[in-house]
Amino acid sequence: MSKKVEKDRVGMIFREEEAQEKMEVEITEVKAPGDKNSPVLIYYNWCKKCGICVAFCPTGCLGRKPDGSPYVANPDKCIHCETCDRLCPDFAITGSKNR
Amino acid sequence: MASIPQKVVHEYLRHDKKFPHVWCAGCSNGIVLGAIIRAIAEMELNRNDIVMVSGIGCSSRMPVYIDLNTLHTLHGRAIAYATGVKMYKPNMKVIVVTGDGDCTAIGGNHLIHAARRNIDLTVILINNNIYGMTGGQASPTTPHDAIATTAPYGNIEPDFDICQLAMGAGASFVARTTAFHAIETQNYVKEALNHPGFSLLEVVSACPVIYGRMNKKGSAPDMMKAMRDNSIPLTAYEKLPKEQTEGKIIRGILRREIRPEYTDEYAKLCVRAQGGDNE
Numbered sequence: 240m241s242k243k244v245e246k247d248r249v250g251m252i253f254r255e256e257e258a259q260e261k262m263e264v265e266i267t268e269v270k271a272p273g274d275k276n277s278p279v280l281i282y283y284n285w286c287k288k289c290g291i292c293v294a295f296c297p298t299g300c301l302g303r304k305p306d307g308s309p310y311v312a313n314p315d316k317c318i319h320c321e322t323c324d325r326l327c328p329d330f331a332i333t334g335s336k337n338r
Numbered sequence: 339m340a341s342i343p344q345k346v347v348h349e350y351l352r353h354d355k356k357f358p359h360v361w362c363a364g365c366s367n368g369i370v371l372g373a374i375i376r377a378i379a380e381m382e383l384n385r386n387d388i389v390m391v392s393g394i395g396c397s398s399r400m401p402v403y404i405d406l407n408t409l410h411t412l413h414g415r416a417i418a419y420a421t422g423v424k425m426y427k428p429n430m431k432v433i434v435v436t437g438d439g440d441c442t443a444i445g446g447n448h449l450i451h452a453a454r455r456n457i458d459l460t461v462i463l464i465n466n467n468i469y470g471m472t473g474g475q476a477s478p479t480t481p482h483d484a485i486a487t488t489a490p491y492g493n494i495e496p497d498f499d500i501c502q503l504a505m506g507a508g509a510s511f512v513a514r515t516t517a518f519h520a521i522e523t524q525n526y527v528k529e530a531l532n533h534p535g536f537s538l539l540e541v542v543s544a545c546p547v548i549y550g551r552m553n554k555k556g557s558a559p560d561m562m563k564a565m566r567d568n569s570i571p572l573t574a575y576e577k578l579p580k581e582q583t584e585g586k587i588i589r590g591i592l593r594r595e596i597r598p599e600y601t602d603e604y605a606k607l608c609v610r611a612q613g614g615d616n617e
Contacts, residue, residue, distance in 0.1 A: 285358045287358060287364070289363040289559075290559050291558055293559075294559030295559070324343065324344050325369070325372060325373070325520040325521065326518070326520055326562070327344075327368070328372075329358050330344060330348060330368065332344070333344035333345070335343035335344060337341075
């Protein structure tokens with residue numbers, strides 16, 4: 240998902256009159272689909288399916304779909320250790336309690 | 339230790355850039371970027387007081403995604419630019435993010451002279467053993483016998499030990515960790531930012547798509563597991579006999595000492611040259 244927003248050009252190298260104008264930039268949104276009660280949030284539009292979070296989940300809370308992306312297989316097993324959080328190279332998962 | 343949730347990390351990213359980011363699936367650069375953001379968030383530094391400088395390479399793509407004052411400069415010259423920034427703004431924290439090829443091959447001279455001067459830069463060197471962005475040429479840290487595009491029958495050169503190089507050149511803070519140890523990386527980034535003087539943090543990282551594929555190291559999780567199993571802390575290294583520690587990656591703070599810092603010395607020189615009292 241992406242949406243267009245207006246942003247100031249101040250701080251960029253432009254001519255002065257150009258800097259007064261607003262420019263349109265496209266902003267990608269991080270969307271966490273699914274259940275808000277789920278212990279782990281997965282942002283599927285940022286995930287690259289590398290499998291690191293599933294491989295290093297200490298309790299086996301996460302499982303792997305046939306296409307390689309993670310899903311919450313055992314919601315009760317999450318201990319909020321944030322290992323997936325820290326080891327995700329794509330900032331696409333969080334197991335933190337205060338997310 | 340206060341935990342920094344992913345939400346805070348997202349706040350530090352530039353959402354007008356294209357996401358998901360440019361790095362391959364399983365590349366450690368994202369983990370290191372997350373660790374740097376968490377360190378900055380935990381130290382509660384003002385974003386306007388930090389400059390991130392990088393050269394060219396996979397890891398040097400980092401300043402594009404993080405919302406600080408950033409400079410994306412010439413290949414290998416990141417430390418030269420950072421020196422200029424630090425001299426003009428001595429109160430700012432200057433972070434240099436660089437790769438092994440960028441920093442030790444093309445910018446090797448800048449590295450050793452910045453270390454010799456002991457200027458207060460924080461160099462985070464992400465060592466993936468290869469030139470990833472340009473297609474897998476052998477870099478100065480490619481291990482002996484490893485396959486690279488320019489070494490299809492195995493690399494015949496011995497590799498650099500970057501921490502030894504920096505210590506030999508006189509860096510006052512030298513540490514090494516791996517991308518698998520994300521909390522340790524975060525702590526060392528904090529220590530390096532707090533250290534007054536040149537600090538070099540080598541982060542051994544995985545390049546599963548170029549280096550891993552050519553050398554049959556397996557998938558991204560396999561390379562992460564190898565980093566976990568093949569590295570030992572410095573305290574264990576000192577205790578264990580030599581046979582058990584051979585070929586292992588030593589993690590830890592290898593050197594920390596306080597020496598006169600370059601911008602401080604320059605400020606003193608300015609006072610002296612203007613005829614003022616030095617002390």
